[in-house]
Amino acid sequence: MEKTQLVRTLQIAAMVLIIVLAVGLYKAKTDAAQTQRHVRQLEQQVEETEASLRALRAEIAHLESPARVEEMSENHLGMSVGSESAALPASAMDRHLPAPRRTKAEE
Structure with a gap:
């Protein structure tokens, strides 16, 4: 009886182990599939962010273009590149520049 009882106990333990492993x-x-879906979502977010970054860089390049800056300076400030009217004579610079400030060391 002992031997059959031992075999029966081992069979039950083996069945429990198989069920636990299954x-x-x-x-x-299931976890791997969820992780794979999450990775795909993150990759899609990265692609969208990179596309947005490319669009923003293109917009920055457009906004910083010298031709656009020249056009805006002419339209809004009335200044043109190399115009003599934009240059101040040396005698007028003192009136347009702020007065020098004293430092703590000078006081």
Whole structure:
């Protein structure tokens, strides 16, 4: 009886182990599928962010273009590149520049 009881106990333990392993495998596959979906979502977000970054860089390049800056300076400030009217004579610079400030060392 003891031998048959031992064999029966080992069979039950083996069955429990098989069930635990099967449940573990199912959980691992489910977790892997969820992780894979999450990775795909992150990759899509990266692609969208990179596309947005490219668009912003193109906009910056357009906004910083010398031709656009020249046009805006002419339209809004009435200044043109190399115009003599924009240059101040040396005698007028003192009136347009702020007065020098004293430093703590000078006081």
